[in-house]
Amino acid sequence: ADGFMPARTPLGFALSKDVLLTLRFKHMKAFDDVQESISRSPAQAGGPGALVVILEAVVDHAADVLEGVGGDLDCLSEEIFGTNAANARRRKPREDGEQLRLVLRKVGRNGDLTSKIEDLLLGMARMLPYVAANAAPYLEAGMRAKLKSLQRDIDSLNDYVTHLTDKIQFLLDATLGLTNIDQNNIFRILTVVSVIGIPPTFVASMYGMNFKNIPEYDWSFGYQYGLLLIALSAIVPIIWFKWRGWW
Incomplete structure (x- = not known):
């Protein structure tokens, strides 16, 4: 199928000595060059020859896709992990998180x-024998040799698929690990800030406004001043979080 993320579609063959019937429900990119290849080689015009050409085209297309992955x-x-990764880590955490999510989606699509x-490849490995x-x-001797060569190609591609799968899992774990590190850094800062605020809060909870010589008691706008401080105590952290890119 066309596009970055092909959809699964059934493909069936009915083979006789002189005729090959293919059953397809969607356009398959691997078939684009098959007709031209058969027309250039009359020896492949029969049923077995056409089947071998189609199977070779499918395997070649699978190899191209895996190479792209x-x-x-x-x-x-x-x-x-590259040389630009250190500079990328200097961005705001929100921007860094968006970039890591983008990388995670790309890794998932490739997986x-x-x-x-x-x-x-599993289906073809079962079909060839x-x-x-x-x-x-x-099957002529040359066609049997091509089938054996296709089987070896499929075995090699299966080994490459295993390598790609391991690499995808490694990149997935690394991306999630970097995300956890960024989150832990933010939580560490918030924990330090909260710990610093505990002693003043403890002292204020013990003594509060229990002294007679508090100047604010005689202020004409002391109540409004207190409301303004309460509002600022909520607004300033929000602005700070936005500036740091944590929210």
Whole structure:
């Protein structure tokens, strides 16, 4: 299918000595060049030859997709651990969090795409031995050799899928770890601020406004002054959090 995130769609084959029928419900990008390839080589015009060409096209397309995933993961790894990562950490926590969420979504999309390619390779790995065994009378020596080569290619791609899956899991863990570190840094600052405020709060709760020589008692606008302080005590932390990028 076209696009970055292909959808699963069934693909069926009915093979005879001279005819190959394909059953598809959606356009498949791997089939775009199959007709042109068969027209250039008349020896592949029969049913078995056409089947081999289609299977080769599917495997080649899967390899291209996996190569693209590998390139994306390299870019994401550089974004997380590269030389520019230290400068990126100097941004506001809110901006840094948005960037980490974007990286997390990219890692997830690549993981989903790799999983779909893995399912495709699993189906083809089961199909090739079946074709080789049941279509043996129709297959020439060259076609049987191509089927064996396809099987080796699929085995190699499966190994590469395992490598990509491990790398995706590593990047996922690293991204979540960086998110937790940023959150812990914010909580640490808030904890320090709250601990600093505990002793004054304790003293105020013991003595309060229990002294006779408090100047504010004689102020004409003492009550309004107190309300203003209460409002400022709520507004100033909000402004500070916004400025620091914590909210």
